Every structure is written in structure tokens, then in C-alpha cells.
Amino acid sequence: MRQKVIAGNWKMNKVMTEAEDFVIEAGKHIPADENVEAIVCAPFPFLPALVEKTKNTRLKIAAQTMHYEENGAYTGEVSPLMLKNIGVTHVVLGHSERRQYYNETDETVNQKAIAAFKHGLTPIVCVGETLEEREANKTKDVVTEQVQKALTDLTPDQVAQTIVAYEPIWAIGTGKTASSADANEVCSHIRNVIKDVTDKSVSEQVVIQYGGSVKPANIDELLSQSDIDGALVGGASLEVDSFLKLVEAGTK
Numbered sequence: 071m072r073q074k075v076i077a078g079n080w081k082m083n084k085v086m087t088e089a090e091d092f093v094i095e096a097g098k099h100i101p102a103d104e105n106v107e108a109i110v111c112a113p114f115p116f117l118p119a120l121v122e123k124t125k126n127t128r129l130k131i132a133a134q135t136m137h138y139e140e141n142g143a144y145t146g147e148v149s150p151l152m153l154k155n156i157g158v159t160h161v162v163l164g165h166s167e168r169r170q171y172y173n174e175t176d177e178t179v180n181q182k183a184i185a186a187f188k189h190g191l192t193p194i195v196c197v198g199e200t201l202e203e204r205e206a207n208k209t210k211d212v213v214t215e216q217v218q219k220a221l222t223d224l225t226p227d228q229v230a231q232t233i234v235a236y237e238p239i240w241a242i243g244t245g246k247t248a249s250s251a252d253a254n255e256v257c258s259h260i261r262n263v264i265k266d267v268t269d270k271s272v273s274e275q276v277v278i279q280y281g282g283s284v285k286p287a288n289i290d291e292l293l294s295q296s297d298i299d300g301a302l303v304g305g306a307s308l309e310v311d312s313f314l315k316l317v318e319a320g321t322k
Contacts, residue, residue, distance in 0.1 A: 076313075076317045093127075109194075111133070198281075230275040
């Protein structure tokens with residue numbers, strides 16, 4: 071049975087005091103259930119403090135992106151070495167907003183995934199189609215290419231540890247959500263792509279999340295699907311009560 075993974079992606083929200091208050095409170099109430107993992111993906115300035123505040127809890131702290139080099143003349147960037155050094159455990163790679171606004175490509179996502187594993191970080195690799203691609207029936211083609219390229223040159227063990235987040239771009243922050251059946255169909259397709267890249271046993275280990283206007287009202291139905299193993303959540307992860315309801319759903 072695959073672990074359920076609920077990751078709250080705060081994006082560019084909160085200030086330090088709000089962030090600390092959130093993880094202190096949430097950390098007290100994360101279920102003591104090994105079948106669910108709870109992660110907060112926070113802005114860079116908060117990471118050291120949040121790692122410290124969650125040391126004796128089951129709440130993990132993730133970065134929202136990183137560079138693929140360990141160091142160098144990359145003004146404004148943060149390296150995997152820096153993240154590992156402060157105790158971050160996960161990193162989001164290839165989020166659609168990073169692809170849209172900051173020129174993230176399938177190739178750089180792959181470079182970052184390789185670098186993440188080199189430094190003991192677990193990558194959460196985001197894939198998903200635009201509304202135009204969906205309406206042109208290109209969803210599976212787009213997602214196939216994104217997954218294949220992201221996993222290039224990873225070992226089977228590394229692929230098995232990778233978290234893949236399917237986030238249809240048209241559903242992010244819009245209030246629109248793919249039906250649970252539609253979301254599961256794409257997540258199942260992703261698992262088949264991973265099987266083709268590696269093998270069935272590896273593909274069955276990979277955690278595949280759904281993201282796109284996920285909230286407490288629809289999380290149970292999404293998690294009841296055969297190939298949806300969690301959620302990468304934006305707005306609904308900004309309040310402690312809402313985030314804990316999402317995590318609690320992973321224990322059912």
C-alpha cells in the first residue's frame with residue numbers, strides 16, 4: 071500500500087510569524103499514522119526556522135524550487151546543498167507557475183531531480199496540461215513527455231522515491247477541479263508511463279498526487295481513486311484547520 075502524501079504549497083504567502091505559528095499548531099495535530107505524510111512547501115526565508123520548529127513533529131518542510139548546481143554565480147538562486155544543510159527534506163520541481171513565469175523546462179526539471187537525489191532530497195515533480203492542450207485532446211501526450219524527460223537518467227530506486235504531482239494548469243487556483251475519475255485516469259496514465267520507463271514494480275511504488283483546487287470538500291473523493299496517492303494543495307493549505315482536514319483524509 072502506497073503512502074498518502076499531502077503537501078501544502080504556500081507559494082508567495084505569509085510572513086515569518088504567521089509561518090511559525092502555522093507549523094507549531096499544525097505540528098501538534100499531525101496524525102500519528104505512518105500511512106500519511108504531511109509536508110509544508112514554504113518560501114525560502116522561512117525554511118530554517120520552520121525546520122527548527124518542526125524537529126519533534128511529523129511535519130516535513132519542503133522548498134518550492136531550487137537550482138541544480140551546488141554553488142556558483144547564480145544570483146538569487148538556492149542550491150540543493152543549501153537546502154539539505156538546513157534540514158529540508160523535499161523540493162517542488164517544475165510547478166506550472168515556475169514553467170510559465172521563470173522559464174522552467176522539462177530539461178531543467180530533470181537536472182534538478184538528479185541534483186535533488188544527489189543531496190538526499192525527495193523531488194515533487196509537477197506535470198500537467200493547459201486548457202488549450204486539454205481541449206485539443208493532448209493531455210496524455212503532454213504529460214507523457216513531461217514525465218519521461220523528468221525521469222531521464224534516474225535509477226529505478228530514485229524513480230520509485232520520486233513524487234509526481236499531476237496538476238492540470240487550468241485547475242490551479244481557478245476553483246475548477248478535474249472530476250475524480252478524470253484526475254485518476256491521468257494519474258493512472260502517469261503510472262503506466264513510469265512502468266514503461268522502468269518496470270511495473272517501480273511504477274507501483276511511486277506516489278502520484280493530484281493538485282488543482284483541492285480542498286477539504288473534495289479530498290475524500292480524490293483519495294478514494296486507485297491511482298491518486300495524495301495532493302499538492304495551494305490555497306486550502308494556508309489555514310491550519312483546512313490543512314489538517316486534508317491530512318486527516320489521508321488516514322482513511
